[in-house]
Amino acid sequence: MKGVAIGHFNISNLEGLHAIYRAAKKLNVPVIIGVSEGEEEFVGRAEAVALVKAIREQDNYPIFLNADHHTSAESVQAAIDAGFDAVIIDGAKMPFDENVKITKECVEYARQSGREVLVEGELGYIGSGSNIKDTIPEGAGILTRPEEAKKFVEMTGVDLLAPSVGSIHGLIKSGKPHIDAALVSEIRQYAGVPLVLHGGSGLREEDFTNAIKAGVAIIHINTEIRLAYDEALKKSLAENPSETTPYKILQPAVDAVEEVVENRLKLFNMRS
Ligand code: G3H
Numbered sequence: 032m033k034g035v036a037i038g039h040f041n042i043s044n045l046e047g048l049h050a051i052y053r054a055a056k057k058l059n060v061p062v063i064i065g066v067s068e069g070e071e072e073f074v075g076r077a078e079a080v081a082l083v084k085a086i087r088e089q090d091n092y093p094i095f096l097n098a099d100h101h102t103s104a105e106s107v108q109a110a111i112d113a114g115f116d117a118v119i120i121d122g123a124k125m126p127f128d129e130n131v132k133i134t135k136e137c138v139e140y141a142r143q144s145g146r147e148v149l150v151e152g153e154l155g156y157i158g159s160g161s162n163i164k165d166t167i168p169e170g171a172g173i174l175t176r177p178e179e180a181k182k183f184v185e186m187t188g189v190d191l192l193a194p195s196v197g198s199i200h201g202l203i204k205s206g207k208p209h210i211d212a213a214l215v216s217e218i219r220q221y222a223g224v225p226l227v228l229h230g231g232s233g234l235r236e237e238d239f240t241n242a243i244k245a246g247v248a249i250i251h252i253n254t255e256i257r258l259a260y261d262e263a264l265k266k267s268l269a270e271n272p273s274e275t276t277p278y279k280i281l282q283p284a285v286d287a288v289e290e291v292v293e294n295r296l297k298l299f300n301m302r303s
Pocket residue numbers: 041065099100160161162199200201202228229230231232251252253254255
């Protein structure tokens with residue numbers, strides 16, 4: 032639907048999940064929880080599945096789990112086997128043919144799993160890592176060509192496509208480039224599948240709204256919530272040096288993440 036995108040937010044722990052779920056529930060909007068390979072290893076693959084499933088079933092809530100930026104067919108297959116709702120095979124750094132090959136392999140595995148698992152492919156490298164960067168990393172940010180997007184979708188059979196349309200993973204100190212909304216719209220037409228915008232942290236509000244109007248269906252945010260967690264936790268520890276109860280120390284970090292997520296979800300669900 033035009034005017035609305037689903038928010039995708041990464042977690043590293045249970046606090047992150049609580050914060051994101053609380054924000055989504057407050058606004059009554061669907062939400063996707065993401066774990067990268069590193070986040071998945073820290074949280075636990077089966078644990079991540081169980082936690083998200085528990086919320087979905089207990090509250091009958093549209094919350095889903097995505098294996099974010101998985102870089103090998105093996106790690107994608109492990110996520111599918113474990114019960115993830117969606118997976119991303121990230122071949123963005125590979126030459127086109129290799130990217131097609133590995134993505135196709137993952138799509139086939141998902142289709143044979145007997146479950147409905149969405150597979151997202153990536154075309155166009157937008158840098159790696161949800162962290163603070165001085166400048167745009169070398170080799171990142173070359174925009175995806177619509178004809179290539181069409182070819183990629185046709186050859187792989189992906190359900191979702193993450194193109195390079197101006198954003199970069201992480202917060203760039205020297206300033207983030209704009210989203211090329213006209214390109215988003217063109218790629219959406221050529222690709223014929225819903226588009227996913229990665230590298231959402233630090234983008235201007237109008238970049239989000241223009242991208243959504245142009246055909247972006249899912250938006251990924253990670254660095255902004257990592258930063259909010261980190262700053263609130265450091266403050267909490269500094270202000271309460273004698274506090275030893277983890278849930279008291281961590282509550283401000285949960286609140287900070289919830290606020291960031293709520294603000295982003297409001298923007299993604301404006302329907303105008
Ligand atoms: O897959 C994760 C996202 O694309 C996050 O990007 O850290 O720039 O918000 P971000």
